[in-house]
Amino acid sequence: MRKLAAFIFIFYLVFACKVKEASDYIPKTAKLTSDIMTPEVLWSFGRVGGAQVSPDGQSVLYTVTYYNIEENKPYRDIYIIPSAGGKAKNITNTPENEFNALWRPDGKKIGYLSSKSGSVQLWEMSPNGSGKKQVSDIDGGITGFKYSPDLSKIFFTKDVKLDRDIHEMFPDLPKANARLEDDIMYRHWDTWHDYSYSHVFIANYSNGKIGKAKDIMEGEKFHSPDKYFGGIEQIDWSPDGKTLAYTCKKKTGKEYALSTNTDIYLYDTETGATTNLTEGMMGYDRNPVFSPDGRYIAWESMKRDGYESDKVRLLVADLETGEKTNYSKDFDQNAGRLSWSGDSKSIFFISDIHATDEIYRLDLADGSISRVTNGVHNYQTVAQAGTRLVAQKVSMSQPAELYDVDPATGEEKALTSVNEGLLSQLTMGKVEKRWVTTTDNKKMLVWVIYPPHFDPDKKYPALLYNQGGPQGTVSQFWSYRWNFQIMAANGYIVVAPNRRGLPGFGQEWLEQISKDYGGQNISDLLTAIDTLAKEPFIDETRLGAVGASYGGFSVNYLAGHHKGRFKAFISHDGIFNFDQMYVTTEEMWFVNWDIGGPFWDKTNSAAQRSYTFSPHKYVQYWDTPILIIHGEKDYRIPVTQGMAAFNAAVLRGVPAEFLYFPEENHWVMTAQNGILWQRVFFNWLDKWLK
Secondary structure (H helix, E strand, C coil): CCCCCHHHHHHHHHHHCCCCCCCCCCCCCCCCCCCCCCHHHHCCCCEEEEEEECCCCCEEEEEEEEEECCCCEEEEEEEEEECCCCCCEECCCCCCCCEEEEECCCCCCEEEEECCCCCCEEEEECCCCCCCEECCCCCCCCCEEEECCCCCEEEEEEEEECCCCHHHHCCCCCCCCCCCCCCCCCEECCEECCCEEEEEEEEEEECCEECCCEECCCCCCCCCCCCCCCCHHHEEECCCCCEEEEEECCCCHHHHHCCCCCEEEEEECCCCCEEECCCCCCCCEEEEEECCCCCEEEEEECCCCCCCCCCCEEEEEECCCCCEEECCCCCCCCCEEEEECCCCCEEEEEEEECCEEEEEEEECCCCEEEECCCCCCEEEEEEEECCEEEEEEEECCEEEEEEEECCCCCCEEECCCCCHHHHCCCCCCCEEEEEEECCCCCEEEEEEECCCCCCCCCCEEEEEEECCCCCCCCCCCCCCCCCHHHHHHCCCEEEEECCCCCCCCCHHHHHCCCCCCCCHHHHHHHHHHHHHHCCCCEEEEEEEEEEECHHHHHHHHHCCCCCCCCCEEEEECCCCCHHHHHHHCCCHHHHHHHCCCCCCCCCCHHHHHHHCCCHHHHHHHCCCCEEEEEECCCCCCCHHHHHHHHHHHHHHCCCEEEEEECCCCCCCCCHHHHHHHHHHHHHHHHHHHC
16 A cells, blocks of 8 residues: 555656647746645646756756646656756657656767657657657557667567457457456556556667667566556666666466565576576565666665565675675665665665655665765655765655755755745745654654644644555655645644654564554554643644545544544545455455455464454444545555445444545546545535534
8 A cells, every 4th residue: 555656646647648739838836815825736836756867967857747737637848957056947848748758878868758649659859958859669659768878779668468358359249348357466556457568678779769679578477667666767777788687576366466576687688588686585676776887786675575564675786796785684774766876886775764764875895874864854866966966855845856965964955946936935834843652652753733823822623644554654755635734724733643663763663563453553643642632732622533545544443442532534545344355455465464364264363353453343433523535446445445434434323425536546646636635625624623
């Protein structure tokens, strides 16, 4: 149920990037009539992403996406800015959505994907945006690409149909509308299996021309990048262009559903041979990156199969000796978004620590890890630009922007200011860090977000925010739904605890939640709200609890156990019935690890205890108004879970509403649905808490 986000948005762009009849959409900064954020303002922010440093370190590519609320569409363009700071330039400004923008290794061209020709193809342009030219003409379009560093080759990814559909099985029934399945994993997150598999192709490349492409996974019914969140970060070239490393889980059906064991494969472009770099390593192994000198390859690795929230370790293989080194052995944190220094002596990466995401540096010479940045923020990406770093950063009070960071001191300077015009007109609520003592005498970090223009002499209603995941972080993230500042702007104090089961506080704290859904983490949540409710500025008679995914389960569970604390609930995509969840979700490794196994295994005491936490077993105690939200295309927690919770509440005589999105998935991805979500969300809370 984790992760959300940036990757999903890329997939959305692929499907939304048909040629638009209207011109490009780059809105002028609106003149606001109030300094308080609204849903419409929230959806007006430009969304920065995709930063790529030029080969000479002098310039940075990035994209900005704006949503046209009236058209209910995203518009994405490519920008360029000097890495030392200066004026940004829009170098596409077209009615199409450009994405996957990359520098050509010689720095003379920029490659990117566009649907201008009618399907998604590779295009190139000069760094100033001139000379746009279509490079590929691949049947069915492509989904990603990357140049080899020596500029002799290119890889691209595309879907290859390898399974028969119902009409191929029964050609005399052209109007039949059905599927015939003989294994599980026929649907994943929000899409049904379309009988196709994402494959990696390699072709020779020369000065804007692509030769005949070879499918290096020909006939294999596997995906690379790995479904569902993988992108081109899962594939990388060696500097000499002779080896391509790619991530793949070479399993299908039931075996695929039960395992997280992705591996990194090395494909030899000269011999066509493929070897498994991570043979015998049983968890997630993904996102390989070759060192600039070609001697090493680093990647993110989890140790245990079936566990998506295992510690993300930083592993490096010496390609000359074959030796693999785990540099995270004594580092009780995750390590992600790996980026080599230009001299191949260091690796920069992102790690969460005490509810912020910071930049760290690994020195290969002695294996030491040092922290580069320290602040109330989340760094999301990092890359070297000469002697400096270019990094993307967000906080609870600011959407993503790019920063120039000094790797020696961590000092930062803003490179982009895409949203300065809107932010300068808004008053954000104060964000405060609290440490609260839990029922088992441990210290828990709780974020408290205050309304703008907070008056300590007034009493405010408060919201307990229940995090999803279950092992997602309550860090300094910026969300376009679960946005703490817009909750505060509506006059609520937000209490957001880093309860048991969240990263950034060591592996023991993270792992405690597994098979204990109704245990210590629920006590942590109640401790957070009980502690803050004692403050004179919080009205303890007007408390609400809200959350999505595992947070939605938390709300459903609290509804039967809160003993009158709360006056309103909102549960989005929450589990209601564990028995049904087990046999209707798609990736079985998730419920096997977190719940412990199937409900029919009466010999499995851990699993049987887990099933006692199912919220439907306590619905007889529901007595508090509840809003249920669910998307039809949520296949991780199927929509029937939300329907069952809503129906049970109505049958119990509990005031309830059901907000149903027939086209949304585990998230809410479109502008007008997002604004509707916010309006219904606050209408419900205001009705019962104000």
